[in-house]
Amino acid sequence: MKSLLLLIAVFLVASISAFANDKVSLQLLWKHQFEFAGFYMAKEKGFYTQAGLDVEIKEFNYGINIVDDVLSGVSDVGVGRSSLVLEKLKGKDIVLLSAIYQSSPYVLISKQRPDLLNIEDFKNKKIMLSDDTALVASILSMMKTKDIKPSDYTEVPHSFNINDLVHDKVDLMTTYLSNEPFHMIEAGAGFKVFDPKDYGFDFYADIVFTSKNYLDSNPKKVENFHSATLKGWEYAFSHIEESVEIIFKKYNSQNKSKEALFYEANILKELAYKGEAKFGNINEVRIQEIANIYKLLGFTNKSDTYLSGLIYEPYDLFNILKKIFTLKLILSVTGIILFIYLMSIYKQYILKIENKNLEKIVNEKTKELQKYNEKLEKQKELYDLVFEKASGGVLLIDPKNNKFIECNDQVVELLNAKSKEDVLNRHPSELSPEFQPDGQRSDEKADAVIKLAMELGTYSFEWLHKRVTGEEFWAEIILTKIAIDTNDMLYVTWKDINEKKQVQQELQKSKNTLQLLNENLEEKIKERTRELENALNVKSNFLANMSHEIRTPLNGIVGFVDILYKNETDDAKKDKLQIIKKSSDLLLSIINDILDFSKIESKKLLIESVPIDTIEIFKHITELFFDNAKEKEICIVLNIDKDLPKKTLGDATRLKQVFSNILSNAIKFANEGTNIVVNVKYLSDSNKLYCEVIDSGIGIEPSRIEFIYNSFEQADSSVSRSYGGTGLGLAISKTLVELMGGNIGVESELGVGSKFYFTVALHEVIPDITAKPYVSEQNKKLSAKVLIVEDNKTNQLLLELLLEELNLDSDIANDGIEAIEMLKTNRYDLVLMDENMPNMSGLEATRVIRTTKYGKDVPIIAVTANALKDDKNKFIQNGMNDYLSKPIDVKKFKQILYRYL
Structure with missing residues (x-):
């Protein structure tokens, strides 16, 4: 027997050497990482070479369609996902060689949060999903078991950046269990995994496939590639440290750390050897389950006959030997006879083994069928949960005639009907008033929304329904297109929102009432504001007039006290005069404070810069x-x-x-x-x-x-x-x-x-500039004639005395009219002009004087009891050169005279 096996091995080696160095191109489905370690190890450890193959491993680039590349011959073999089942149902002639991972690492994760413990908590959250609908099929199916619809959450385009989850830009994100959680751990962020396989949606991952055309043309090459690849994978998982070192140095286009590669390796090893299935095995029952999920999600309505020939069946040893001997033993009749003899013995041996294997396969198939039946029972329970035991009304609409063909008991209860017979085979408009609130006929509008839902896939809206008893009620409707067998149907959910609508209407009434009250209140506030502004203006005018009336007599008091004090030699009298001076200063300070307070109240106080x-x-x-x-x-x-x-x-x-x-x-x-x-x-x-x-x-x-x-x-x-x-x-x-x-x-x-x-x-620092030399006033001698324009006799006398001390001549005009006449006939070097006078004010007189040839250049100084800043601006704007406030500060009075004379 050993001799026979040795002879067979010789023939096998001869057969393999005849096909040495055949080129095979392999297209990966992503960038280099441990996910593809078995391919690298098969190449680096020489398993492909031993099988007579020269394999080119091609890294994924954006824009590549792997299925189309394999079918067109751009690549010989590719790596895909469970969505290859969907591609087969669409009529693409592909063959699945092996599934590297028995379970997909594709999951949904969130940060560890108290408000995200269950799938029911997904409502009103931001979820980042891939735009590859076939890829997220297991995620969508998982959410559907808990009645989480697309309208319940906000879908965010995938950024493929885990930091968006770490920094709370989104609440949940689809990721690979073998990659992103490592970065969450690195960032010190706790996370929770929502895995579809925990809810019965267990997909394959990294399925090696080729085209049927390539398999038919190169059966031996495919078989050699298939066996060498599996050998490479088993080596990679049994020598993880060596594999990581090779990937880190030679296949690390993503610049992953060794720690990240080790983390990925350990997670993927569990998924590759999960369950009792042989490594790389693809099970027909699971393929059928995956196809059913795609159908329930409405991705296809093709029959199962399209799946025929999808799973690769390696050529058995008998056929291989038969072809080898047919090719090689033609050289000698003796060899052929020997081969026939050997094969007859070998065939008997194989038949014994096959009988045992057949018995084992029957037992395995029986177990798988039992599991499949159990799964069907669970799916039936899921149907009961989703349809019959749903918290709201659920119906099915046949879009061919737009009539209800199925409903649950909650619909019967919502409509106050006696049984389902009162609902089924009826158009939605038959359970609605003739017209909807927007004025459209219910039958026309129902047909329109059904058509729209069939086009969009899902559509939600509010609808006014009518119970069998005639009572109208509002319902929130969601229409979802689904595939049942080969027919498209609309899955309908009803939610009674009558109370919500009533609350909304009451809120709108309250809002309208509140808006009206606000408008009335705003008008009253504006009216009150105008009244307050008027009152403040009246108050400001009163204080300004009061200031003028007090300052005018105070000017006489302060001025004459200064004169008397200066000329008094009796110390006792000087003390009394000093008391009068201090009291006057205090009174002036009080007046200034009140005026400033008035300006603050009326918001007229300005700051200069x-x-x-x-x-x-x-x-x-x-x-x-x-x-x-x-x-x-x-x-x-x-x-x-x-x-x-x-x-x-x-x-x-x-x-x-x-x-x-x-x-x-x-x-x-x-x-x-x-x-x-x-x-x-x-x-x-x-x-x-x-x-x-x-x-x-x-x-x-x-x-x-x-x-x-x-x-x-x-x-x-x-x-x-x-x-x-x-x-x-x-x-x-x-x-x-x-x-x-x-x-x-x-x-x-x-x-x-x-x-x-x-x-x-x-606000702005100005460079220090050396001041001009100061010339003492005492060193200046004045010689000029001054016109005093003042109606108050006391102030006239005070100004005369102050001017006499400086040896200046002066004339007096009792109002603005007299001043104009005196300027016509006399030449004056300076005019001291009171602002508030009878017959003609100082401002009016100044404007007239500035229009005459005799008065356009003479300096005019306002001497006024109006000391507000706005008054000063008013004086300057009307042609005056400067101003002195009452009571007159003798020092400032002299400074003004020296400045302009």
Whole structure:
């Protein structure tokens, strides 16, 4: 017997050597990775060469259609998916050689989340699916078992980037169990796998196939390739470490790490050797199950006869030997006789083996048939679950006549019918009112939506139905095209949404009512806003007039007090005059605070952005308060940061006002004989000015700190009685600081002292420019004639006295009309023009004067009790050169005269 086998082996070797070096091209279905390790090992370990083959392994490129390439001869053999069953049903003449993986690694994964534990949780989620419908067939089937429809979730085009799942751009993503989960583990992200095979949808993966034409023309070559390939795969899975090393060095176009390749190898090995099936085996029953799934999903309606010849059956040893001996033993009659003799003995031996194998195959087929019957029973249970036990109404429509041919009991209940006979063989319009709410006839509209659903594959809409009892109700309808045997049907789901519609209608009524109320409320708000704006304007005008009326007599008081104080030699009288001066200054401060508060309320307070000298501002204001501090034996220490920009853009007046308010308060509340420290810094990181004023005064009670910035509020009710003030200074300062891009704050301890601080934005730093030399006013001598235009006798006398001190001549005009006449006949070097006068105002007189030849160049200075910033702009726009506010500050008065004379 051993001799016979040796002789057979000799003939086999001779046969193989006769077909050595036959070229075979193999097209992979993706880029190089461990998924194709068996092909690489068959080539690298020489299994293909031993089989007399020269195999070219071609990596996948985008745009390739593997099935078409194999059928057209571009490639001899290809690697495909279970969708090859669908290709066969479509009439493509292909043959499946072996299935490398008994189960597909294609799954749906999500991050580990409490709201994604079951398939029912897919509703209202974003799912990234491949656009290859045949590939996702198992995924769709799995979701369908839990009644998850495409309308229940948002489908997102596949980006093939696992980071989209890691960073929550999508909720679920179709991936390969052997690849993407490794990257999830690398990223430290927990994940959950939804595997179709756990729900009975177990597809093959990486099926090696060729065309029937190629098989018929090259049966020996196909057989050699088939056996060498399986040998390569078994070697790859039994030598994973060696295989990974070869792939990493030679077949790693994706630059995968060794860890990733090892992870892929271990997952795929489990899928390749799953169950009791022989490695690479393709089972007819499973192929039939896969075909049925494609039919249920509506991908095809072809009969099972199209699957004939799909699975490859290797030539048995008898046929091989017969062909070998037919070719080789013609050389000798003796060889032929010997071959016949040997074959007769061998045939008997084979028959014994085949009988045993046949018995084994019958047993296996019996087991497979039993499993198939069990699976059919499960599918029947699934049908009952989906159809009969569905929570809503389910029907079938025959698109040939658009009538119901099947329904479940829920439909009978929804329609208040007695039995299914009241529903079946009826057109949908027969269970509907004659017209739908949009005015279309129910029969015409039903035919239209059925046609549309057949074209689109699925279609959802709302429909007004009618129960058998005549009562109308709203239903949400979903039509889905399915294939049953070879016929197309429409699978219909009904959901009663009558209550939802009623709620929507009530909500719409409420929305309309609310909209009407909002419109009325908006109109009332606009009307109230107009009233408030008018009231604020009236208030602003009143305060402006009040300011004018108070400043005019105050101008006389302050002016004559200054004159009397300067000429008085009696110290006691000088003290009394100083008290009058301080009281006047306090009254003027109160008027200014009220005017600023009025402008804040009416939102008319504006901030200038002009070049200012920041350092000079703080020095100047500090010097102004030296005398006040000296009276209480208080020392003011001023520290200015050397990095503080000297020149910047800002509002000098408002910056002075804020600093003056805070420094004045510090002096007011500081204890006698103490120090006040002023620190001015430059915050380079935020480009802001920072100022803090620290005193050791009475401090503020913690519970009152939050109220000190409120209008007309002070830290304590006794403060205004003891120290005076309106309670507006800090409120105004807070608003001014915020308008200048900063903030204000305080730190205080009762009985110890306070630190007030504020910041101001420095929007644009201006390079320091050396100032022009200052010429002292005392060194200038004036010689000029001035026209005083003023209706108030007190103010006339005050201005005359001030001009006499400077040895200046003056004339007086009582109103604008007199001023115009006097300018016609006299030459004046400067005009001091009151703004508010009877007969003709100062503004009107100025406009007239500027139109005459005698008055177009003479400097005109407004002397006015209207001290608002808008008033200043108004004076300039009407032809005046500058302005002095009442009460007149003697120093500013002199500065104006020196400037224009």
